Amino acid sequence: MTTVTEADALVGLRDALGALKDREQVAKRLLDSSAKHSFDPDKELDWDAPFEEGKWFWPPELVSLYDTPLWKRMSEEQRILLSQHEAAALASLGIWFELILMQLLVRHIYDKPATSAHVRYALTEIEDECRHSKMFARVITRNGAPWYPVSRLHQNLGRLFKTISTTPGSFTATLLGEEVLDWMQRLTFPDERVQPLIRGVTRIHVVEEARHVRYAREELRRQMLTAPRWSREFTRLTSGEFARVFSVAFINPEVYTNVGLDKREAMAQVKASAHRREVMQKGAKRLTDFLDDIGVLRGVGRQLWRSSGLLA
Secondary structure, eight states, X not given: OOOOOOSGGGTTOEETTEEOOOHHHHHHHHHHHHHHSOOOHHHHSOTTSOOOTTOBSSOGGGSTTTTSHHHHHSOHHHHHHHHHHHHHHHHHHHHHHHHHHHHHHHHHHTTSOTTSHHHHHHHHHHHHHHXXXXXXXXXXXXXXXXXXXXXXXXXXXXXXXXXXXXHHHHHHHHHHHHHHHHHHHHHHTTOTTBOHHHHHHHHHHHHHHHHHHHHHHHHHHHHHHHSOHHHHHHHHHHHHHHHHXXXXXXXXXXXXXXXXXXXXXXXXXXXXXXXXXXXXXHHHHHHHHHXXXXXXXXXXXXXXHHHHTSOO
């Protein structure tokens, strides 16, 4: 991964968003926030409370089949059951993604000063992600739906990406995985139609992920100014391909089989759904605007992002 000189010859560097912030000052503020606003899900959440009858496990508008012809034929009970399985599938996807993220963070700090605030914050974020992965695993178990691993193909693509990713590519992928789900979770935790446990899980995740997004955005801005040209071009390509993988992995077809639907019909209707396309593009818009501003969405990479369905 790219090594950035720690001497602040970088002071004064600017991109389309303005002057870069001092890396150590950003990390110190994030460390202070972590000390004040971190949670232990095992203690914060009531894992033994029964689920409430008639409540959703994910807001209905965010369920993949919402407003499709198939959705209109489903009973309310079957719709809620689908939300239950999709919540488990998204938690499973979150674990897969956070395992990748933790490995990328370790690679990022491998050759950096261990006493720096930048490295200490990365280690703090890894602690957060460990708790999140355990929280997601526990909510899947409590949910009663199965664990939904990503496909073998996506497992292997993730393994390849971890091996070849550059530093800016790693932080772009980090933001992709964090910001789309974060947008959905910000709609979920205040929604009183949703089960209290799910709302509690998403609230914790939103609060702690806000720091992770800030860290990744600041570092990606720096990398897109300081990384070698080949690395920036490679980032544009790999991030576009990762967006395509992510958009496919976002829905696990087995959820449809497990709620008594024909998965081929369901997937075809999701693919044709204007509502679903709008949801995914809204979820990604804050990120794609940012990536556009700092020069990631260019050339072939931009075309790949468009083909992922995340960029209008």
